[in-house]
Amino acid sequence: MNTDKAWEILKKEGFKKTDKREQILNIFSETTKYITARDILDIMMVEHPGMSYDTIYRNLSTFVELGILDETELTGEKNFRMHCEVDHHHHHFICMSCGNIKEIHFCPMEMLQNAIPAYQIESHKFEIYGKCPECH
Amino acid sequence: MNTDKAWEILKKEGFKKTDKREQILNIFSETTKYITARDILDIMMVEHPGMSYDTIYRNLSTFVELGILDETELTGEKNFRMHCEVDHHHHHFICMSCGNIKEIHFCPMEMLQNAIPAYQIESHKFEIYGKCPECH
DNA sequence: TTGTAAATCGTAATGATTATTAATTAGAAT
DNA sequence: ATTCTAATTAATAATCATTACGATTTACAA
Numbered sequence: 001m002n003t004d005k006a007w008e009i010l011k012k013e014g015f016k017k018t019d020k021r022e023q024i025l026n027i028f029s030e031t032t033k034y035i036t037a038r039d040i041l042d043i044m045m046v047e048h049p050g051m052s053y054d055t056i057y058r059n060l061s062t063f064v065e066l067g068i069l070d071e072t073e074l075t076g077e078k079n080f081r082m083h084c085e086v087d088h089h090h091h092h093f094i095c096m097s098c099g100n101i102k103e104i105h106f107c108p109m110e111m112l113q114n115a116i117p118a119y120q121i122e123s124h125k126f127e128i129y130g131k132c133p134e135c136h
Numbered sequence: 137m138n139t140d141k142a143w144e145i146l147k148k149e150g151f152k153k154t155d156k157r158e159q160i161l162n163i164f165s166e167t168t169k170y171i172t173a174r175d176i177l178d179i180m181m182v183e184h185p186g187m188s189y190d191t192i193y194r195n196l197s198t199f200v201e202l203g204i205l206d207e208t209e210l211t212g213e214k215n216f217r218m219h220c221e222v223d224h225h226h227h228h229f230i231c232m233s234c235g236n237i238k239e240i241h242f243c244p245m246e247m248l249q250n251a252i253p254a255y256q257i258e259s260h261k262f263e264i265y266g267k268c269p270e271c272h
Numbered sequence: 273t274t275g276t277a278a279a280t281c282g283t284a285a286t287g288a289t290t291a292t293t294a295a296t297t298a299g300a301a302t
Numbered sequence: 303a304t305t306c307t308a309a310t311t312a313a314t315a316a317t318c319a320t321t322a323c324g325a326t327t328t329a330c331a332a
Contacts, residue, residue, distance in 0.1 A: 016278060016329050037319080052281045057320060059279095073209040076289085077319070093255055102255065108244035108262055119229055119238065122266040126244055130258040152298050152309060173288080188312045193289060195310095212320085213288070 001029045005084045006068045013066060020055050023047070025068075033099040034072060034079035072127065093128040097135035104128065137165045141220045142204045149202060156191050159183070160199075169235040170208060170215035208263065229264040233271035240264065 003025040007017065015021075027035075027043055037056050044051050060080055063069040070083035074094065081101070093102040108126050139161040143153065151157075163171075163179055173192050180187050196216055199205040206219035210230065217237070229238040244262055 014278095018279065018329075020280075050281065052283090053319090054282090054321075054323090055280055076209075076214075093252060093257075096258065102252065104248070104251075106244070106247060106251070108242070108247075109264075111242060111244075111247075112240070112264075115240075115242070116229060116238065118269040119264075120267040120272045121229075121264055122232065124262070124264045126260070126262045128245075128248075128255075128257055128260045131256040133254040136256045150309095154298070154310065156311075186312065188314090189288090190290080190292095190313085191311055 001082060001085055003029050006063075006082075009066050009068055009084060015062070020044075020048075020051075021059055024056070024059055024063075028069065028080070028082040032081075032101060034070075034074065034081045034094060034101065035099070036077050036079055038077070072125075091126045091128075093130065093132075095132035095135055096129050097131050100132050100134075102132065137218065137221055139165050142199075142218075145202050145204055145220060151198070156180075156184075156187075157195055160192070160195055161204075164205065164216070164218040168217075168237055170206075170210065170217045170230060170237065171235070172213050172215055174213070208261070227262045227264075229266065229268075231268035231271055232265050233267050236268050236270075238268065 003022075006025050010017070010021070023044055024040060027040060037060055040056050040060070041051060041053070044056070060069065060071075060078075064071045064080070066084075068082070068084040070081045072079050072081075072094075074096075079099075088105075089107060091104040091107065093104055095101070104126075109121075109124055139158075142161050146153070146157070159180055160176060163176060173196055176192050176196070177187065177189070180192070196205065196214075200207045200216070202220075204218070204220040206217045208215050208217075208230075210232075215235075224241075225243060227240040227243060229240055231237070240262075245257075245260055
């Protein structure tokens with residue numbers, strides 16, 4: 001996976017190309033897992049000991065707003081994952097041991113299109129948690 | 137809604153009947169919303185100014201473990217809701233304005249029973265977010 | 273090359289949650 | 303009813319993720 005789509009979005013929205021952003025995006029492009037802000041920090045600290053918390057969190061939230069990253073809450077922490085390369089809506093099985101994910105190409109909202117017309121639906125979450133074949 | 141079922145569970149598991157637990161359960165029995173630990177604190181502080189954070193959090197987590205409360209993360213905070221009176225599995229539409237919920241009597245897992253046999257499923261989450269008829 | 277808004281650094285603040293220890297209390301046993 | 307004991311609570315303080323802020327640096331357009 002590469003980061004072209006992400007840069008395309010960033011450029012279009014007027015964000016600058018910086019080392020830190022590049023590294024963060026590279027980390028995401030090299031994994032299929034959901035990872036935490038802390039994970040990013042740990043990895044980046046190796047090359048940039050003077051890394052600022054602010055830089056990580058600010059960029060992660062920018063990326064989420066722009067649809068570059070997916071965000072979810074697992075065990076009390078926010079977890080992120082590359083999303084912008086995705087070209088079709090889907091959900092995830094998330095392994096609680098290793099963090100790996102499996103895409104689930106089924107969306108329950110299809111079944112509920114007209115089930116609650118009086119309610120204004122803004123978003124939804126469908127996630128399955130457990131252990132992947134390698135972990136159990 | 138009453139709290140009998142909750143006390144039944146607590147007693148069976150050897151937990152004692154205390155004022156604080158009773159008040160917490162009463163608060164939940166009187167609302168259908170998901171509320172935060174902070175909400176509970178604010179309400180209880182009126183009658184018990186010397187209320188301890190610990191008491192709230194410890195009891196909430198006990199209640200969740202025993203299946204008395206439902207827990208979910210909304211806007212970065214844990215939210216809780218009475219669950220033990222529920223006699224059938226279901227999901228929720230949650231109003232992001234007023235916090236009220238609507239039960240959704242449809243579970244996507246039924247469709248996925250045998251979809252990913254190699255994966256050990258431990259739990260799942262399906263929630264719909266938006267605005268209820270009163271709020272939009 | 274230079275000007276300027278954007279981004280980052282370094283650090284501190286915040287806010288929710290968890291931990292600690294001493295005092296209190298519910299419920300069982302006497 | 304009284305005593306005993308383990309569970310529970312109070313009153314902090316600590317922790318952890320996240321956010322905020324002033325000072326400095328940097329990307330990039332003119």
